Amino acid sequence: MQVMIVGGGLVGAAAAVAARQAGYPVTLLERGRSPLAGDAEPGWDLRISSVHQNNVEWLKQLGIWARVDETKYLAYEGLSVTSRDGQCVDFHAAEVNQPQLGVMVENNALLRAMWSWLSEQSQVDLRADTQVQSFDLAARKLVLQDGDTLPYDLLLGADGGNSAVARAAAIGMRGWDYDMRCLLAIVETEKALAPATWEVFREQGPYALLPLGEQLACLIDYRAEASWRAVTTEQVEQALRETFIPHIGAFKLHKQASFPLRRQRALRYHDERGVALIGDAAHSIHPLAGQGVNLGFIDVQVLLTKLAEQPLSQALRAYERQQMRVNQQMMRAMDAIHWGFRSEHLLPRAAIAVGLGAVAQIKPLKQQIIKAAMGWNMGWKK
Numbered sequence: 001m002q003v004m005i006v007g008g009g010l011v012g013a014a015a016a017v018a019a020r021q022a023g024y025p026v027t028l029l030e031r032g033r034s035p036l037a038g039d040a041e042p043g044w045d046l047r048i049s050s051v052h053q054n055n056v057e058w059l060k061q062l063g064i065w066a067r068v069d070e071t072k073y074l075a076y077e078g079l080s081v082t083s084r085d086g087q088c089v090d091f092h093a094a095e096v097n098q099p100q101l102g103v104m105v106e107n108n109a110l111l112r113a114m115w116s117w118l119s120e121q122s123q124v125d126l127r128a129d130t131q132v133q134s135f136d137l138a139a140r141k142l143v144l145q146d147g148d149t150l151p152y153d154l155l156l157g158a159d160g161g162n163s164a165v166a167r168a169a170a171i172g173m174r175g176w177d178y179d180m181r182c183l184l185a186i187v188e189t190e191k192a193l194a195p196a197t198w199e200v201f202r203e204q205g206p207y208a209l210l211p212l213g214e215q216l217a218c219l220i221d222y223r224a225e226a227s228w229r230a231v232t233t234e235q236v237e238q239a240l241r242e243t244f245i246p247h248i249g250a251f252k253l254h255k256q257a258s259f260p261l262r263r264q265r266a267l268r269y270h271d272e273r274g275v276a277l278i279g280d281a282a283h284s285i286h287p288l289a290g291q292g293v294n295l296g297f298i299d300v301q302v303l304l305t306k307l308a309e310q311p312l313s314q315a316l317r318a319y320e321r322q323q324m325r326v327n328q329q330m331m332r333a334m335d336a337i338h339w340g341f342r343s344e345h346l347l348p349r350a351a352i353a354v355g356l357g358a359v360a361q362i363k364p365l366k367q368q369i370i371k372a373a374m375g376w377n378m379g380w381k382k
């Protein structure tokens with residue numbers, strides 16, 4: 001079965017690796033530059049993912065993790081959340097007898113590891129700087145702008161939030177803008193940092209820290225769209241200092257940028273003509289709990305499991321049935337947290353505050369939450 005993947009981002013590249021290892025010939029089409037073009041940047045890029053331990057184990061099994069540049073990831077052991085009412089709950093891997101909850105990894109470093117593996121394989125056609133001109137879903141082939149016609153049996157849309165594959169298959173989307181921006185900043189701190197991530201909720205949106213090294217971190221600050229629009233670097237630096245110095249002391253800003261937040265979901269994850277959507281093409285989620293790539297990696301794992309168990313069309317239906325439910329649950333949970341913590345109404349805030357208080361007291365509940373953060377609750381294994 002020839003697998004055609006449109007989109008060579010984290011989820012598409014992971015799908016290519018996993019599909020090839022499952023024995024399928026694979027073509028991966030990416031319209032952007034190859035992640036292998038040029039040398040890796042020396043410092044950390046702003047696009048960083050918190051990958052939970054379950055997915056780290058999967059990447060290890062695929063032989064990808066060993067290829068990731070060691071200076072571009074950091075294992076983290078703890079996670080803490082503070083509500084708007086000042087209630088704080090800490091989670092630690094040791095509470096479930098594990099050494100770490102997951103890793104912070106630079107997206108580019110993980111992409112380079114996957115693409116370098118793919119570039120060494122037979123029966124992998126890896127094409128960057130490539131545009132699809134047209135899809136013929138009925139005939140299961142696509143035509144590239146350079147005129148090449150490529151046939152396939154299974155077409156995976158891993159082409160992100162504005163998926164051309166979804167449009168070709170007339171798969172509708174539902175979504176909205178949160179009217180918020182997420183500011184990311186790489187900073188070097190004077191004091192040493194614990195290998196732990198934390199998030200604090202406040203009226204205008206949460207702020208958080210992802211540890212990247214002993215004195216290196218990614219600061220995240222969510223605010224209304226207008227607050228981060230048309231601001232100078234000095235203004236950003238000033239706002240970050242006011243927010244973060246009480247938590248981490250003095251720091252030097254290396255780089256910063258902000259991204260709009262959008263939620264979107266595909267109304268179907270598959271089409272009977274041998275098409276499936278994976279990753280952000282199927283679901284773009286609020287990055288609040290760092291779940292986007294994690295859900296995409298689980299999409300890949302579930303899809304390949306279904307393909308190994310049953311004929312193609314049944315496998316695609318089974319994949320959609322399972323992943324749509326799981327991903328929507330996660331999206332609703334993110335919305336509940338987003339609106340609940342931001343809500344002016346006492347009720348949702350109180351419910352979440354009481355929830356945090358209860359979580360801190362009840363050990364088995366806390367252990368379940370830690371396991372969920374490590375990706376052990378994804379409903380299909382463990």
Ligand SMILES: Cc1cc2nc3c(=O)[nH]c(=O)nc-3n(C[C@H](O)[C@H](O)[C@H](O)COP(=O)(O)OP(=O)(O)OC[C@H]3O[C@@H](n4cnc5c(N)ncnc54)[C@H](O)[C@@H]3O)c2cc1C
Pocket residue numbers: 006007008009010011012029030031032048049050051130131132158159160161162163164182184259278279280281287289290291292293294295296
């Ligand atoms: C601020 C922020 C922070 C985040 N933090 C985390 C985190 O900590 N943990 C986490 O799990 N997730 C996080 N996410 C979410 C995560 O970044 C996304 O879920 C993830 O990148 C989606 O990967 P993807 O491969 O599905 O899509 P994308 O990354 O969008 O990749 C799609 C690829 O397809 C290519 N493409 C598009 N159209 C075509 C076409 N027509 N032909 C060929 N190629 C095409 C694009 O060039 C791109 O390379 C965060 C997101 C944001 C915005």
